[in-house]
Amino acid sequence: MKRLLKLAPFALLLPTLASASVVWKGDFETGNLSQWDREQSVSSSRLQVVSASVREGRYALKTIVRQGDDPINASGNRNELLYLSREATGSEYFYKWSTLFPSSFPRSSKWQIFTQWHHDGNGGSPPLEFYVVNDELLLRAGGSNGKIVYRAPLRREHWNDFVLHVKWSPDPRVGFLELYHNGKLALPLTKVATQYSGQRNYLKLGLYRDESIAPEGVVLHDGFTMATKLEDVMPPVVAAPAPVTNPAPSHPAPVTRPGEGSASEQPSPIAQVPSSSDEATPGSGGIVPDDPMLGTGMVPAASCGASSTGGTPLLVVVALALVAMLGRRKQAPAYARARRSRSPRR
Structure with a gap:
């Protein structure tokens, strides 16, 4: 005993x-922006914690960008949140979040970035970015001359659930990306450089777009989680229980009359997502002197979350x-x- x-x-x-593998959460369940390190916005009304439209929990982030919104006097218009994660070279993480584009989200041939991992250097496009061009979602690594590793049709009024697995390295033989989109493996593990040499990255979430886009842009984000294990950002799907088979009766089975009994339903095949050849290049997102990193050297989604x-x-x-x-x-x-x-x- x-x-x-x-x-x-x-x-x-x-x-x-x-x-214990959950490193950080920026899921807005505090009811405010306190989980994040900094805002880059022209007004508090541009980054709102809301409860009317959420993917999980009680709160989500509503980001609004209007033409002329330029809180850091750089290229493009933006309102974004920053988390100074400073991923070291050789580190490996899983990132989970959900993004919704309302029906009013502008259709434009220009770039509109909604999630990015920026470098701490002075100027240039980020080494890893999710953005929209026309009606297509794209993931690119390596900056403006980098490689588009994933693309998919943009669905408005639909939550996009992302789980991104990253090995951070400027060496394309070491770094890699792996992406789950809406609970399915969308990008198998792909070797690619995910950092610039001698620089670390930090997370920016919101909306950052070409300054020529005139209509108001609205994007919702929810559930951001950073972890070191896949199971803490995307729990395994529980399989449906097998049908119970009744034992054979000891007496003669009754005769089934026409119209009695039931037919089992078979699941329909999953449609393959077509790809598009349209693409555009986001402009350079220069970092200005007030940027916090400058010179530092530095599924089924409603159930997603840390176990x-x-x-x-x-x-x-x-x-x-x-x-x-x-x-x-x-x-x-x-x-x-x-x-x-x-x-x-x-």
Whole structure:
């Protein structure tokens, strides 16, 4: 019993350790922007924490950009949040978030960036960026002359659920990207440079677009999570239970009349997403002196989120094993006494 009590504290830690891979959350569940390090916006009304349209939890971010919004006196118009993650070369992370483009989101042949990992150098396009051109989503690595590694049709009024797996490195033989889009593997692991040499990256979320776009742009973001394990940003899909098969009856089966019984439904095949040949290049997103990093050297999505109970099954197994061990220790003395009582006395 004493041994069981000594092991109990370690068993209680198991559920906590199961979700220890979550590094940071910017999911707005605080009801404000306090999870993020800095804002780049012309007004607080351009970056709103809202509860009317969310993907998970209670709150999401509504980003609004109007022509002329230029809070840092650089190219383009923007309103963005910054998280100074400063991913080191050789580090590896999973990033999960959801983005919705309303029906009013402008259709333009110019670039509109909604998520980017910017470098801490002075000027130039970021080494990793998600953006929209016309009616297409694109992911590009390597800046303005880099490689578009993923593209998909833009669906308005639909939550796009992203899980991005990144190995950060300026070496294309070491760095890589892997993308899950709406719960499916959209980009298999692809070797590519994800950093510029000698520089670290930081996250920017919101909307940043070419200054020639006139209509108001609105984008919603929700659920941003940074972790070191896939299971803490995209829990496995639970398979549907197998149909129960009734045992064969011992008496003759009744005759089925016409019209009785039911037919099983078969799932329809998943449509393949067509690709487009249209593309445009986002302009350079120069960093101005007030940028915080300048010169530092530095699925099924509604259920997505960090697991807090992943260790529970293991806890049950440990507890049962300890109880069984204790039971065997109690049985041994009783068995010995029984043998002595049956043995003839000498």
